[in-house]
Amino acid sequence: MQNIIVGTAGHVDHGKTCLIKALSGFDTDRLKEEKKRGITIDLGFANLPNDAGLHIGIIDVPGHEKFVKNMLAGIGGIDLVLMVVALDEGVMPQTTEHFEILKMLHIRRGILVLTKCDIVDEEWAGLVEADVEDMVKDSFLEGAPVVRVSSYTGENIPQLRDMIIRMVSDLGARREEAELFRLPVDRVFSMEGFGTVVTGTLQEGTVTAGQEVMLYPRERLVKIRGIQSHGKREEAAAAGQRTALNLQGIKKEEIRRGDVLAYPGSLVRSILADVKLSVFQTSGRELKSGDRVHFNYGSAQAIAKAVLLDAERIGPGESAYAQLRFDEPIVLKRDDRFIIRFLSPVETFGGGIVLDAAPVRHKRGESQALEALKVKERGTEPEVLELMVRETSWQFPPGSRLATAMNLSRARAEYLIEKLRAARRILILADGSVIHMDYWNEIAAFAEELLVVYHRENPISEGMDKEEFKSRLNEQFRLGDIRRAAVLLAELVKRMAVKTQGAFVAGKDFSTEYSKELRGMMEQIGAEYARAGIEAPLTADVLNLFRDKNRAKQIIADMHKNGRLVKLNPASYMDSRAFEQVVDGLRTHMGKSEGFTLAEFRDMWGTSRKYAVQLLEYTDKKKITKMVGDKRILL
Structure with a gap:
């Protein structure tokens, strides 16, 4: 069923409350002070009975200058305004003020209701009507229907009621997606046996009994125990309804007028x-x-x-x-x-x-x-969304956050995001975050230059360590979370901007390259390890043979990768041909013996205990040999 909100506006004592009572049969002056003083201090609400199948709620807002802020609480989000002017007084200060507010809030439909027609003559009524039409010239109320009524005699009240129903019957539906639920709280009270109750006009979205919603701005989750709308208990309420929500697990004192109940995460x-x-x-x-x-x-x-x-x-x-x-x-x-x-x-x-x-x-x-504000004011939805992605790319926003920023349903936001992605204006990363292509190009350019410099300084290194690469991305773009760097690395590989091999990251076209000088260093290192044979030297001792120790270290690592050296432990490498001779010798020896001791191995190769232990611990680790008692056997 379509939900409609009709609001009143106008100067104090111009008959707004009496008009609503005449239209609906309900007295919206609910407070004792209002009864005593004869003016509306706070918001009043009534339902307009009709046979059109519409829920029409009428908000009676105060007109006295001291109560304008209460008037503002009710006037926002209405579908149709009744601009009330009493014929005995005409346009007054609060008439003009309320009218300016209506224009500023972009109310689009209204009726000019001239009350107290039973106490003025036709000539005076005509003058007031002319003043009112002059006031609304060049506004949304120019050309609006004008109705003279008397709430006291009932004159033209049925006609006004029919006019309201006709004017709201063709209004488009409000946005009712659940994730858009938002209800500004305008009253808070306790009811015996129920607890805390809040009321407000459900601006957009839907809400159901039993649902968890969030109280903003304090960001506290609360549960909806029950719902009332239009005086009836409901299982759900939708945009445009005057709604009372019974909240569970929160005291009346913990909520104040002006707080907002909304779908969790939908507001910032x-x-x-x-x-x-x-x-x-x-x-x-x-x-x-x-x-x-x-x-x-x-x-x-x-x-x-x-x-x-x-x-x-x-x-x-x-x-x-x-x-x-x-x-x-x-x-x-x-x-x-x-x-x-x-x-x-x-x-x-x-x-x-x-x-x-x-x-x-x-x-x-x-x-x-x-320039950005001009786009946000006048741009199309895709233009504004692209701008917001550009502005927030450094935060790696998910689509849901962009939907919130744009005040869109998730379905609409997803549609626009996909449209921008297809146009290659934005990029959706593997974790669902959305970044602008300009930001991505900055990342790709940085990664490329980072690796160019690295390869220039390390021409025979397989690449930069992955963790170091991610750390550099994190530092450069202030990612705040190293996991984002991992997502970016995956995207760089996917788009072939870089390549990975094992624990290393390299430029897409990089391959190791030895200069004449480096080839000479490699041969010298190879000769040193070949000469050492089984008595593998400490890596530090080999590096000390060279002035450029960093290059020598890279060459040793590359020789290990290419199989020329065997890494016995973090401190020592061994010539791979010497190692193969040891293994072949063990196979030959084991053909004649049932295992061997450390001393037998040491004597067999004419080396010291130090080098024998180092080598046999490696063969144990590689499951070539295994200790059984005080001997090793060949596996």
Whole structure:
């Protein structure tokens, strides 16, 4: 069933509450103080009965100037506004203020409702109606239906009810994907036998009883014990419904008006927001960069410093890009609408739209930041998504985080990501993270140059050790997690930018190459090991024969890789032909004997105990020989 929210707006005592009672039969003045004072202080709610199969909730918001922030809590996200003007008074200060707020929040449909038609004559009513139409000229309410009503006599109330139903019946469905669930809390109370209950208008998404959701901005998981909507117990609620949620495992005192219940992980805490800020055309004041303001969004209010990025100040009817810097963390989404008020005197003077809900800090006049904000304001979804990938590639965001940043469903984000991938604008890594191709090209270029330098200095080395390579990537790109370096290495290999062999990484076209000088060193090393025979020298002693010990060490490692040397232990190598002679000798000896002792082996080869032990420990390790008692046998 389609869920519709209708809101009222207008000056205090212009008959909004009486109008809703006449339309719905429900009195929205629920607080004793409201009854006593005869004005609406907080939000009131009613359902509009209809035969069209629609859930139509009506929000009655206060009109008194002291209660504007409560009015802001109710007016956001409505589908249709009833702009109420009493015919006996006409357009008043809060009429204009509410109308400016409606325009700033981009409300798109409305009806001009002129109340108290039973107490004025036709001539006066005509003058007021002309004033109202002049006020809404060049706005979304220009050309909107005008209805004169009397809540006292019931005049034109049925016609207004039918008009509301007709105007909302063709509204498109709200976004109802579960992961978009978001409900700003506008009331918190306890009910005996139930515990903590919160109410709010479900802005988007769906929620079900028994589901775990997250309370923002404190990021606390809570469980939904029960749901009520339109006065009935429900198993689920969807976008556009006035909803009461019974929460389990949390006290009333731990929740406050302005908190947000949302799908876990769907919002990001931030103390910064990039916005497009505008001042009301009717405002008599200007906003200077650095001014502190009240920031009203959803049902919450926060205090922020407004840093104008492309202007020193903005006056009536003017706009600027700005970064809002909050005193405490808040949770917003891209494209959220908001209203701003001066700190002192408290006066509503403008508002705007969120372009980035969790940006980095910008400097004023920073050209790159301003160009990015233009794209975020005016660009297509693929253009904005590509920009956000470019800006956050260093964080290796998964698709779900990009969906959150863009305020998109996961399905929509995945579609756009795939579209950009197919156009070779972005890259999806094996761990699901998404990076821009420009960032990838930086990584590939760094890896190539890193290995070029390494191979130049180590021409006969098989390559750079993998762990060292990953460590260098991690250091250069400040990855923060070595596992990301492993993912990047896998992608480099996949794209044939580098190659790996065993524990080494090499350039894609690299092969070892010996110069005349290096060949001479290799022959000298080979001759040294051949001369030593079974009495394998310490590697350090061999290296001391050369001035360039690093090259000599690389040559020894390469000779081992190519089978010319046998590595007995970390400190010693042996000529492989000498080693083969030893093994052949053992086979011959073992044909005549049942095992041999260390002393027999030592005497057989005319060497010392030191070299005999070193060699036999290696043959034991390689399972050529095995100790049995005090003798070794050939395996």
